[in-house]
Amino acid sequence: MSILVVGSVAFDTLETPHGKRERVQGGAAFHFAMAASFFTDVRVVGVVGEDFLPEHEETLKKRGVDTTGIEHAEGKSFHWAGSYMKSLSEAETLATDLNVFGSFAPKIPASYLDSDYLFLANIDPVLQLQVRKQMPDVKLVAGDTMNYWIADHRANLEKVLAELDVLLINDGEARMLAGENNLLKAARKVMEMGPKSLVVKHGEYGATAFFCDRSFTGVSHITLPFRAPAMPLDEVVDPTGAGDCFAGGFYGYIASQPELTPAVFRKALFYGGVMGSYAVESFGTERLHTLTRDDIEQRFRTLQEISHLELEA
Amino acid sequence: MSILVVGSVAFDTLETPHGKRERVQGGAAFHFAMAASFFTDVRVVGVVGEDFLPEHEETLKKRGVDTTGIEHAEGKSFHWAGSYMKSLSEAETLATDLNVFGSFAPKIPASYLDSDYLFLANIDPVLQLQVRKQMPDVKLVAGDTMNYWIADHRANLEKVLAELDVLLINDGEARMLAGENNLLKAARKVMEMGPKSLVVKHGEYGATAFFCDRSFTGVSHITLPFRAPAMPLDEVVDPTGAGDCFAGGFYGYIASQPELTPAVFRKALFYGGVMGSYAVESFGTERLHTLTRDDIEQRFRTLQEISHLELEA
Numbered sequence: 001m002s003i004l005v006v007g008s009v010a011f012d013t014l015e016t017p018h019g020k021r022e023r024v025q026g027g028a029a030f031h032f033a034m035a036a037s038f039f040t041d042v043r044v045v046g047v048v049g050e051d052f053l054p055e056h057e058e059t060l061k062k063r064g065v066d067t068t069g070i071e072h073a074e075g076k077s078f079h080w081a082g083s084y085m086k087s088l089s090e091a092e093t094l095a096t097d098l099n100v101f102g103s104f105a106p107k108i109p110a111s112y113l114d115s116d117y118l119f120l121a122n123i124d125p126v127l128q129l130q131v132r133k134q135m136p137d138v139k140l141v142a143g144d145t146m147n148y149w150i151a152d153h154r155a156n157l158e159k160v161l162a163e164l165d166v167l168l169i170n171d172g173e174a175r176m177l178a179g180e181n182n183l184l185k186a187a188r189k190v191m192e193m194g195p196k197s198l199v200v201k202h203g204e205y206g207a208t209a210f211f212c213d214r215s216f217t218g219v220s221h222i223t224l225p226f227r228a229p230a231m232p233l234d235e236v237v238d239p240t241g242a243g244d245c246f247a248g249g250f251y252g253y254i255a256s257q258p259e260l261t262p263a264v265f266r267k268a269l270f271y272g273g274v275m276g277s278y279a280v281e282s283f284g285t286e287r288l289h290t291l292t293r294d295d296i297e298q299r300f301r302t303l304q305e306i307s308h309l310e311l312e313a
Numbered sequence: 314m315s316i317l318v319v320g321s322v323a324f325d326t327l328e329t330p331h332g333k334r335e336r337v338q339g340g341a342a343f344h345f346a347m348a349a350s351f352f353t354d355v356r357v358v359g360v361v362g363e364d365f366l367p368e369h370e371e372t373l374k375k376r377g378v379d380t381t382g383i384e385h386a387e388g389k390s391f392h393w394a395g396s397y398m399k400s401l402s403e404a405e406t407l408a409t410d411l412n413v414f415g416s417f418a419p420k421i422p423a424s425y426l427d428s429d430y431l432f433l434a435n436i437d438p439v440l441q442l443q444v445r446k447q448m449p450d451v452k453l454v455a456g457d458t459m460n461y462w463i464a465d466h467r468a469n470l471e472k473v474l475a476e477l478d479v480l481l482i483n484d485g486e487a488r489m490l491a492g493e494n495n496l497l498k499a500a501r502k503v504m505e506m507g508p509k510s511l512v513v514k515h516g517e518y519g520a521t522a523f524f525c526d527r528s529f530t531g532v533s534h535i536t537l538p539f540r541a542p543a544m545p546l547d548e549v550v551d552p553t554g555a556g557d558c559f560a561g562g563f564y565g566y567i568a569s570q571p572e573l574t575p576a577v578f579r580k581a582l583f584y585g586g587v588m589g590s591y592a593v594e595s596f597g598t599e600r601l602h603t604l605t606r607d608d609i610e611q612r613f614r615t616l617q618e619i620s621h622l623e624l625e626a
Contacts, residue, residue, distance in 0.1 A: 088494070181401070183517065184545045204496065205518035208545065227620045229540040232497045232521060266622050307540045309579050309617055 001139075002041040003255050004112050005029050006131045007121025008101060009046040009070060010078035013094075014283060015085055018237045024284035025056055027078060028121035028144065031241035034285045035248025035275040036119075037063040038296060040255040043112045045069035045131065049077040049100045059289070068109045073100040088236050089203050108134045117255045120164075121244065122146050125156035132163050140260065142166035142251055144243070150177050162194035168247050170201045183208070187225070199250065199269065201243055201276075206230040207269055228269035229307040231277035231299060238283045242276045245288070249275025249296075274299045314452075315354040316568045317425050318342050319444045320434025320557075321414060322359040322383060323391035326407075327596060328398055331550045337597035338369055340391060341434035341457065344554035347598045348561025348588040349432075350376040351609060353568040356425045358382035358444065362390040362413045372602070381422045386413040401549050402516055421447045430568045433477075434557065435459050438469040445476050453573065455479035455564055457556070463490050475507035481560050483514045496521070500538070512563065512582065514556055514589075519543040520582055541582035542620040544590035544612060551596045555589045558601070562588025562609075587612045 007029030014021045033042045043066040048056075052072065060067050081095040106127055118135050120128040120143035128143060143164050149157050150173060161167065167190065171183065177193075178186035187198050187210035198210045206229040250272030257264045274296055281287045320342030327334045346355045356379040361369075365385065373380050394408040419440055431448050433441040433456035441456060456477050462470050463486060474480065480503065484496065490506075491499035500511050500523035511523045519542040563585030570577045587609055594600045 182547065182549070184547050202518050205515050206540070224615070224619050225545050227519070227542040227545075228622075229519075229542075229620075232538050232540075234495065234497050236495070263623065270622060302537070304622055306537050307542075307620060308622070309541075309583060309620070310576065 001116035001255050002043060002114070003036055003117040003119055003251060004043045004045065004069075004108070004115035004131075004135060004138075005032050005036070005119040005121055006045040006106050006127065007032065007119075007123050008078050009044065009048050009052070010080055010101075011051070012240055012284065013079070013081035014238055014240055015083040015094075016088070016238050016283075017085065018235070019283075021238075021283045023079070024286075025059055026080065026240060026284055028123070028241075028244045030060070031244035031279065031285060032119060032121055032248040032251075033060060033065045034063055034288045035245035035279065036252030036255070037065050037248075038275070038291070038293060039249070039252030039271070042066065042252070043069055043115055045106050045108060045112070047071045047073050047100050047104045049073060049075045052077050059285075063288075066112075069107075069112055071104075071107065075100045077101075082240065084239060088239055091240070106131050106134075116140075117142075117251065119143065119247065119251055120160065121247075122149075125149055125153055125160040128160045129156065129163070132160070140165045140254070142168065142247070144168050144247060145173065147173060147176055158193060161190075164195040166197050166199060166251075167195035168199040168201065168243070168250070170203070170243065174198065174200045184210075184225075197265075199272075201246055202230070203242075204230050204232075206273060207246070209265065209269055226266055226269065228266070228273055229303055230273050231303055232306075233277060233280065236280045239280050240283075241285065242280050245279035245285075246272040246276035249273070270300055270303050271296070273303055314429035314568050315356060315427070316349055316430040316432055316564060317356045317358065317382075317421070317428035317444075317448060317451075318345050318349070318432040318434055319358040319419050319440070320345065320432075320436050321391050322357065322361050322365070323393060323414075324364070325553055325597065326392070326394035327551055327553055328396040328407075329401070329551050329596075330398065331548070332596075334551075334596045336392070337599075338372055339393065339554060339597055341436070341554075341557045343373070344557035344592065344598060345432060345434055345561040345564075346373060346378045347376055347601045348558035348592065349565030349568070350378050350561075351588070351604070351606060352562070352565030352584070355379065355565070356382055356428055358419050358421060358425070360384045360386050360413050360417045362386060362388045365390050372598075376601075379425075382420070382425055384417075384420065386416075388413045390414075395553065397552060401552055404553065419444050419447075429453075430455075430564065432456065432560065432564055433473065434560075435462075438462055438466055438473040441473045442469065442476070445473070453478045453567070455481065455560070457481050457560060458486065460486060460489055471506060474503075477508040479510050479512060479564075480508040481512040481514065481556070481563070483516070483556065487511065487513045497523075497538075510578075512585075514559055515543070516555075517543050517545075519586060520559070522578065522582055539579055539582065541579070541586055542616055543586050544616055545619075546590060546593065549593045552593050553596075554598065555593050558592035558598075559585040559589035562586075583613055583616050584609070586616055
């Protein structure tokens, strides 16, 4: 089934210990769409400027991504510049040029209205909410956010959280959002804000999913979490977009399945780990341009092998 | 089969967000022995001062630990004072009083000489080596170390590493020892120093085991690593000794099995996670005083459940 993703389609200028790249294609919705496209149909809502050429659109089209909802505006595309010279686990932002993104008002093309799954990538919660309201009947809503919105746009963010089935954020964001250092307690607090489940990404240490079951009591109750491993990698060339590709693999797999069962959710976390691990092997989404579904299945099996303990009867 | 552990038997003064405790029983060999005692026979080699009373020895004896090798010397026992007020993941050392430990020369009692497994807990590598030389015929040698020995006692530490089947250290120590930030590359470098396998502990994110297979080529070759989860915990009361209890659970389980197979190694990592998680639930080893083997098996199953993905044919 199809996923509608709204978020940034951008250019990134990147500096990592492996080199420098000027204006490679990036943005949360772009990374997400590229990763999710290996699993299901993906439709993008976003805005780009005049520097976004047909060849850039072609990157998405080659992966079968529907770009009807990418609005072309006067001016320049969103541009982010970051450095990982101090640490591969945290980007130092050198420049954030919103450009056409500054006055973005998401419009959903008519052909997108039958989308089954909605992903609200990391953008202004006001925009996330606008999109959510235009898509009231989707089967599942998942989303992402970041420290900036948590710190300074709390009220709007809380309206988004109330709409989410799944929130995907990293450790620092979860702790910040909850105001609580203990991860399990933080997860509970975050889920009390709305999300039925919370996926916390631990970078090279994998991810933990927390589940909130309100079905019986009306009071939030946490069922057992689930921990998925990350792939130990020889080289991390560029961490940009790893979290978005994780989300794309995770949500793409879910959307490709007839039903969301606990087993599907668990496998989806492994596929998230697979796509996140491939994403960081090259600058931007370069590695995904040559990736095959076989590569994905192979790494999925490897992730299983390196974490599998035989269950006894 | 029996484990001989050499290391510190000490008193700890602890400050955590959950309170302060003066002079609780601690030390790497003490924590290790308490945890390993749930799985197999444990014999301790260490030194204590006149402040180590029969009641303190009784803590070990109640768990069936053989204390014949604990030497009683004139003066005070090793004392460490630390605070976790800034962070639960890293202790701030407030005082290290070596006392009788400063002139420790490990002597192996005759009744210990038939020990099958040797664990060199975190002490001066010179002492680790002295013990290793007195126990040339053990089936397996495992050990621990810390930043202080890595930085300032490198030459001696390298002699110990050359003797090890398994080295258990944390992320920071692995990266420091290898002078390499990438964990997989760091693991390779560390194993080239001697250890046939390396267990890197990630605190609340679990642990990764790396294996070096020299059996065919004589050249080091890394087989697939294994990632074990940690238990998400509501409360971390006192992290002191978590790594030693992890090692105790890990090595204790291995020593309890007839043969060291890949499956045994994997399960041992889970048991390490179980014992580490119980250790931090109270100050010192308090939680272990009332722990049962049933509690251990229950948490082991929980750890399996929260990380298990069905393998398909």
